[in-house]
Amino acid sequence: MIKAAYFHIPFCAQICHYCDFNKVFFKGQPVDEYLQAMEKEMKNIIENFPAAELKTIFVGGGTPTVLEIKQLDRFLNSIYKYFRFNVNEVEFTFEANPNELSKKKLKLLKEAGVNRLSFGVQTFDDKLLQKIGRTHRKHDVLQTIEMAKEIGFSNISIDLMYGLPEQTIDHFRETLNIAFSLDVEHFSAYSLIIEPKTVFYNLWKKDMLPLPTQEEEAEMYEWAMEQMERHGYKQYEISNYAKPGFESRHNLTYWNNEEYFGIGAGAHSYVHGKRNVNAGPLKKYMNLIQETGFPYIESHEVTLAEKMEEEMFLGLRKTEGVSKEKFVQKYHRSLYDVFGNQIAEQKQRGLLEETDTHIRLTHRGKLLGNEVFQAFIGVI
Incomplete structure (x- = not known):
């Protein structure tokens, strides 16, 4: 029985220059209609594929916290309406931008059972943040994490990036030093990947994206591994580090090659031996939900050979192997x-x-x- 669910909120206040996830500008979008379609997808999923009690819930995007209070409340109520989980045992994660979380939103999330926050910080260098298209600055991160802790969040993750344009090893070392001073429970540290259909891809094609060398990027990765260990964060996956007991249980679902629900525009799922891909464009997603009840544009029955291959290349991402x-x-x-x-x-x-x-x-x-x-x- 499936014990994990991912929910995709594709709205962003600003599109980052490196991001190729399914996302649209928040302003002027049919947000309420989208949330209604998501609720219908939840209903159809549960009616057709009965779930066990969920052990992990992950809300990603886009930027889920860009939703207004009423929209957030409605979305959270939909999850409670269709899925069973024990609020004292579930790992319930929300992705967030540091400059988009008011005290009111944080309290709403906490009261709704959200117990893990994942902040897209990327770097603490304000000039670099501007260069990569982020709207927050260093002071926003410090302020928001302090506020989240005051409200009672005790499982906080920070995403960091290295190999960014004009980023030096000293820049990255400084970012890590500031990150460690925040005493959060989990870090993800990813190297920049230039993806098609992004601002950075277009600049790179024109030879206008000054990137660190492969050797410098490797040095940043090795520095991250060394310093994480030194500061008490165990590397449990190629790009992920946690204090003992704070590993991302949801992401381990993927790396352990287990099945999961994926709900929302552009979401992927692995249900009853099939890997499904939802339509990405909002209109197409909502129309498919209306017409067929399911927004799948791809559905692939995973063969035994593919399952064994996935077991290897996903499982080897974990440091235990x-x-x-x-x-x-x-x-x-x-x-x-x-x-x-x-x-x-x-x-x-x-x-x-x-x-x-x-x-x-x-x-x-x-x-x-x-x-x-x-x-x-x-x-x-």
Whole structure:
């Protein structure tokens, strides 16, 4: 039974220059009609695919906290109407921009059972924030996190980025120092990826995007790993670090290759062996909900071979790696029966290592993770 649900709110006050997620400007959009369509999708999902009691809920975007108070309240009530979960046990995450959370909104979220906040901070360098299209500044982050703690939030995550245009290693070190001073429970640290259909992609194509070298980016990643460990944050996934007990249970659903609901425009889901993709444009999403009850534009029955490949390239993202025992339990074959040659080759390259219970990336393997993951795709 499915125990995780993702909800997508695609509205943003400002579109960041690097972002390729499904999003639209908030102003002038049919927000109330969209929330109504989302509620209908929730109803249809639960009627057709009965859920277990949810253990994780994640609301992402876009920027979910751009919603007005009444809209936020309506959306949260919809979740409670259709999904079962224990407010004392569920991990209930909301993504947020530091400059868009009033005390009133924070209190509403807290009273509604939201117990984890994920802030898109990216950097504490104000000039760099402006350069990447963010609307908040360093003081907004400090102020909002302090306010969230005062209201009672005790599970806060911060997203950071490295490899940004004109970002130096010293810039990134300073950002990490400020981040650690906030004493939050979780960090995600991602390298910039230039995605098509973004401002940065267009600049990059014109050779107008001055990026750090690959060596500098690798140095930033190694510095992050070293400093996170030093400050008590355990790396449990390639880009994620947590104090003990504060790992993102929702994201572990993905990396453990487990099924989940995905609701909203552009959301992905993995339900009853099928991976589904929802329509991204708001009008198309709402029309499909109205016409068919489901907004799917793609639906793929995952084959056994694909499941085993996904088990490898998703599981290897975790620092503990892929469990030999769980692989046998799920697929009734040993890891070496299926991927013996690939494991041997990556071990020989020094990118994989083996423990009694797991196959996992080495330190060097973390730096070349995408190469390792690629080795397990399309080989069965």
